[in-house]
Amino acid sequence: MTCWLRINESTQSTLLVNISQRRVMTEQNTIEFIKLLDQASEKYCVKPGQIIRASVVSFDGDYAVVDAGLKSEAYVKKSEFKENAEGGALAIGSEYQFMVLDVGNNYGETSLSRExxxxxxxxESLAESFKNSSIVTGRILERVKGGFTVDVKGIKAFLPGSLVDVRPLLKDDAIQENQEFEFKIVKMDHRRNNLVVSRKSVLDAQTPKVDLSQRTDIAEGKQITGVVKNITDYGVFVDLGGVDGLLHITDISWKRLKHPSDMLKIGEEITVKVLHFEKEKNRVSLGLKQLAGDPWEDISQRYPVGSKVFGIVTNITDYGAFVELEEGIEGLVHVSEMSWTNKNIHPTKAVQLGDELEVMVLEVDAGRRRISLGLKQCQTNPWQQFSDRYSKGDHLDGVIKSIADFGVFVxxxxxIDGLIHLNDLSWVEVGEKVINDYSKGMEIKVIILNIDVKRERISLGHKQLVNDPIAEYLSNSRFDESVEAKVIEANSSRVILELENDIKAILKSSESKSDHYELGQTVPVYLVDRKNCFLVVSTQPAKVISDSLKHSQTEQDSTAMRRQAEEEPAQPTLGDIVRDQLDKRS
Known part of the structure; x- marks a missing residue:
């Protein structure tokens, strides 16, 4: 059903105005709504890692409930508010900055971090300071290897020892924990949490620059007077009047120094020589020892090889001792030149620091500033004394000092020790059987076989004190006639037989098949050769008789090469060469 309504003109005008006003109000509300929607969208579109502001709305145990206007409130531990850079006590309604860790996870929770x-x-602020090379303030935490750790706005930074001051500091310099200083950042890496600061850069900027170009008294080769300002392990800093020069430890004295403080003290006035001058870098290198003459000049004339001099032991190492002959001149007594008889002696067993010694000059190397000295050369040579008193063939009594695989030291x-080689212990036994008959500390009679003074060796024999039973047996034997021998050992490697007078013999290897022989079996054999304490025999007459059997020789053939090696001259030591030269001069 349709209804019609008559309206007069005035009423119609009023209605049209109202409709128009409502349309305008609706458009305004829409605009405001869109603005509010945009603002809400901005709040809900935050991402992890973003910094936002939020207010504390309540507390729940150890947590503060924080409202950032997001989908849900966040819980932040109260302990994270200890480093509150904005100051003020933690209270409801307080507003802080937080980092978004997570928004609307599976449980609909929002995760924020104040810390x-x-x-x-x-x-971010440190990066800005690094970029602008501006100064930051830090507090010394503790001394660590290579420098200090510093607290810079809650970040732990490293201060290298070389960047603490404009000059190296002594160990007792006043850099204490909890002291505050100004620094400049010289290196930073946020990702690796690495921050390096320098106090030296701040001090350099505060120190007025000195124009050394106007200093006519500072020039290479000139002498200048200054005051010792600082002492380090490697040298001394000298104040030359507005500029510091470095006097390195090697340029303080010609003699060996353990530390610069052994010669110089802070505040002492000294005269030095300018060695190097770099105007561009304002660096001055100084020398003190250069004011005196070089003691190594004409060193060979003052200390000729073979001369004997006195000196003081200034340093002892594992390989020898350093002896000061005069100020700035030290020589080395190598451990091999300390004792005639003890080759493995430690230097501290022969000399002590401060001992005055008589030494012989063995070698002078002026170019390398080295002198080789000998201590034993100024003492009587016991090996020469022994050679003067005894001769080859003399009989002596001794005591076994040690036993080795190759022989016995007596x-x-x-x-003075001599060696009885394994082959010189017994005529009829070899190997371990012979060694087992001897022990350390046992008294033993020996005969001198050879004396080598240069090599400091004495060869001894024990079996030579009695006649050679094998030689005696051979002297009474015929080589073209067989002799009876009894099998006493038979195995896959050899067959051993026993002749008269307990003489042992070995069957030729080509005939020594153990399955052909039995223990106790008597076998006719012929003499073929001699090897050490065994005779070599064969079941067949020998076509060629060895020279050792023809001449009934003893073991001299088997040890001839060893005897020759013992008598060959050894490689002379430096001390031997010097001694020979002195003997020729006399």
């Missing part, structure tokens, strides 16, 4: 936000903000006199 990470503070660190992020601090790193002490003949104090510090």
């Amino acid at each position: 990470k936000a503070v660190k992020f903000i601090v790193w 002490e003949l006199e104090s510090g």
Whole structure:
């Protein structure tokens, strides 16, 4: 059903105005609604890592409930507010900056961090300071290897020892924990949490620059007077009047110094020589020892090889001792030149620091500033004394000092040992069987086989004290006639037989098949050769008789090469060469 309504003109005008006004109000509301929607969208479109502001609305145990206008409130530990850079006590309604960790996770929770936000903000400010080379303030935490750790706005930074001051500091310099200083950042890496600062850069900027071009008294080769300002392990800094020069430890004295403080003290006035001058870098290198003459000049004339001099032991190492002959001149007594009899002696067993010694000059190398000295050359040579008293063939009594695989060492006199080689212990036994008959500390009679003074060796024999039973047996034997021998050992490697007078023999290897022989079996054999304490025999007459059997020789053939090696001259030591030269001069 359709209804019609008559309206007069005035009423119609009023209605049209109202409709128009409502249309305008609706458009305005729409605009305001869109603005509010945009603002809400901005709040809900935050991302992890973003910094936002939020207010504390309540507390729940150890947590502060924070409202950032997001989908849900966040819980932040109260302990994270300890480093509150904005100051003020933690209270409801307080507003802080937070870092977004997560928004609307699976449980609909929002995760924020006050601590990470503070660190992020601090790193941003430090990056700005690094970029602008501006000064930051830090507090010394503790001394560590290579420098100090510093607290810079809650970030732990490293201060290298070389960047603490404009000059190296002594160990007792006044850099204490909890002291505050100004620094400049010289290196930073936020990702690796690495921050390096320098106090030296701040001090350099505060120190007025000195124009050394106007200093006519500072020039290479000139002498200048200054005051010792600082002492380090490697040298001394000298105040030359507005500029510091470095006097390195090697340029303080010609003699060996353990530390610069052994010669110089802070505040002492000294005269030095300018060695190097770099105007561009304002660096001055100084020398003190250069004011005196070089003691190494004409060193060969003052200390000729073979001369004997006195000196003081200034340093002892594992390989020898350093002896000061005069100020700035030291020589080395190598451990091999300390004792005639003890080759493995430690230097501290022979000399002590401060001892005055008589030494012989063995070698002078002026170019390398080295002098080789000998201590034992100024003492009587016990090996020469022994050679003067005894000769080859003399019989002596000794005591076994040690036993080795190759023989027995026998002490003949104090510090004088001789060697009985394994082959010189017995005529009829070899190997471990012979060694087992001897023990350390046992008294033994020996005969001198050879004396080598240069090599400091004495060869001894024990079996030579009695006649050679094998030689005696051979002297009474015919080589073209067989002799009876009894099998006493038979195995896959050899067959051993026993002849008269307990003489042992070995069957030729080509005939020594153990399955052909039995223990106790008597076998006719012929003499073929001699090897050490065994005779070599064969079941067939020998076509060629060895020279050792023809001449009934003893073991001299088997040890001839060893005897020759013992008598060959050894490689002479430096001390031997010097001694020979002195003998020729006399």
